[in-house]
Amino acid sequence: MEDFKKIKEFTDGVRLSGQEKAQLRANILRTVRTQTEPRHILQWSSIFSNFNQQLKPMTFAVYAALFLSLSIGGAASFAAESALPGDVLYSVKTSVNEKLKEVLAFSTESKGEVEASISEERLEEAAELAAQNRFDGEARANLEANFERHAEKVQIRIEELQNKGKGKAAADLSARFENSIEAHSRTLEKLDGEQMGKFLPKIGASMKATAKLRAGIEAPATTSVQVDSETVIESREENKTPEDEKSENDQEKEEGVDNSLFMNIKSRLGL
Amino acid sequence: MDEMEFIKSYDAYADAIFRHCYFRLYDREEAKDAVQETFLRAWKYSKDNRIDNVRALLYKIARNIVADKWRKKKTLSLDLLLEQGFEPSDGEHKKIMLNAEAKNFIKLLNNLDDNEREIVIMRYVDGLGPDEIAKIMSERAGRIGEAFSANVVSVRLNRAINKIQKLIQ
Known part of the structure; x- marks a missing residue:
């Protein structure tokens, strides 16, 4: 055990299998590619193809918000995505686009x-x-x-x-x-x-x-878990209890969101 | 960093990051999860920041992720691991039994605290030099101005090795 450098000879054998490496690469790239770039022009095909996949809730909300903002506000709210404080369209960005994203997240x-x-x-x-x-x-x-x-x-x-x-x-x-x-x-x-x-x-x-x-x-927990059972793919909607639904709706009311407008939108999308 | 470069850095460093995480978490699935998370965060980081040294960035991120996972990982499957031997890379062949030296190494490593173990792994499993280790450790999330020089790394490394050698005797 004197020569620590020999350790590498053994440990170098620990690596990902070809299959594992490819699997991880695919997972990573899928996530990387479905993220939107707010300041660039979106591809229409990628918006619509993603409606058919099981998405992370966040990307769905982003796509839905941008899609909606295009149908409601048209070019204005789409252009607002890259607005800065002081720009004319900045209030559209914060009060419309961002509000939409908040409401549409499940x-x-x-x-x-x-x-x-x-x-x-x-x-x-x-x-x-x-x-x-x-x-x-x-x-x-x-x-x-x-x-x-x-x-x-x-x-x-x-x-x-x-x-x-x-x-x-x-x-x-x-x-x-x-x-x-x-x-x-x-x-x-x-x-x-x-x-x-x-x-x-x-x-x-x-x-x-x-x-x-x-x-x-x-902080120290009393339960010991090796692999956390909560590692569920987050693209599935969580099963909400009625209490969850209620508290989230209450929260929305507190935040002053105009529910009526957005409820109409939600139902039209079949959400 | 564009997607091409990103994929290249994945192909180049995924195994090394996996190995590092595996020797700290003792769990294949956790290590794979850490690899995935590392590269995703690196991608996000690259959107707003120029990256001078991809490898250093990846190790920095991996360290943070391992630290998070370590804090949540209350049961160490170390004993189980040593009993059953390491899983070979593709799980299809018979399990490779650890030789005595390797078992000892892992048992000894386990006596170090996480910081010491981390440096030993970076030096002797990852094969990073003291300079590189210093760069990687010098920007710890939340702690501003913590300076890590190659000297500090060498000192800590020697202390850890001495600790190990005392245990052998």
């Missing part, structure tokens, strides 16, 4: 996912504004407030998942959220500016709450 996991992605979007907008020298005090204040709001919603969903006994999903959501905000923050750090210097600490403070939540999830 499961708690996907709702959490939507909120996380909206929060990220705020940071992307900050970066874009800074690049265009448009990141002023007003923009900063608005983005901060909006980010905090949506980050809080992510935290609410994480807690909900925990309370439902879906510890893995809760941990996944909080880890995914933290990692992506961390990545975005690092990009923003590289941008100079007085406003950026005030903005980033606020974002960091917001994220502390999420980190605390994550620590809470990972």
Whole structure:
């Protein structure tokens, strides 16, 4: 056991089989390819072909929202996807497009996912504004407030998942959220500016709450599981109990969403 | 990073990432899940950030994922693993029994704490040099300004090895 370097001779034999490697590659690419790029033109064929697959709830909501926004608001709300604070179409982006995405997400996991992605979007907008020298005090204040709001919603969903006994999903959501905000923050750090210097600490403070939540999830558990039984493919809708439905609808009412309009849309889509 | 480059980096590094995760989680399925998650997060990261060193990024992400999984993994299937031997790569052939040295290595590794084990694995299983390890460990999510130099890595590595050698005696 003296020569540690010999270890590699044995351990190098541990690898993925050809089949396993291909399987994972296929899984990864499938997920990579079904993600939308909000700032690019969508391919019509990919929107419609995805309606036939079992999708992750999040991508379905995104596609449905964009499809709907095209039929309702037409070019305006589609173009709004890349709007920045200060642009004419920005309010369409936040009040129509993002609201649609929130409403159309079914499961708690996907709702959490939507909120996380909206929060990220705020940071992307900050970066874009800074690049265009448009990141002023007003923009900063608005983005901060909006980010905090949506980050809080992510935290609410994480807690909900925990309370439902879906510890893995809760941990996944909080880890995914933290990692992506961390990545975005690092990009923003590289941008100079007085406003950026005030903005980033606020974002960091917001994220502390999420980190605390994550620590809470990972506190010593009494049950021991080897492979978590919650590793179900998340493209299936969760089986909601009547209580779940009720509480989620109540939540929507609290958030001031105009249910009537969206209920019509939901039923027309057969949802 | 476009899709072509992404696929290339998968083909190049998937096995290495798998191996790293396997020796830390002792579970094939968990390790595969970690590989998948690592590459997905790397893809997302690449959408907003330029990547200078793909391998370092992949290891950084994998470490975070393993840390998350480790915290949730309360039962160690280590004893079971050592009894039954490693699964060979495709599960079709007879299980390969670990030779005594390898068994010892794994048992010894188990006596280290997760941080020590991580460095030993990166050095002797992954074959990374102290410089590379320092780069990989230097940006830990949530901890700002933690500086990792190759020296720090070497010091920690030596400490871990000493610990192991004391256990052998």
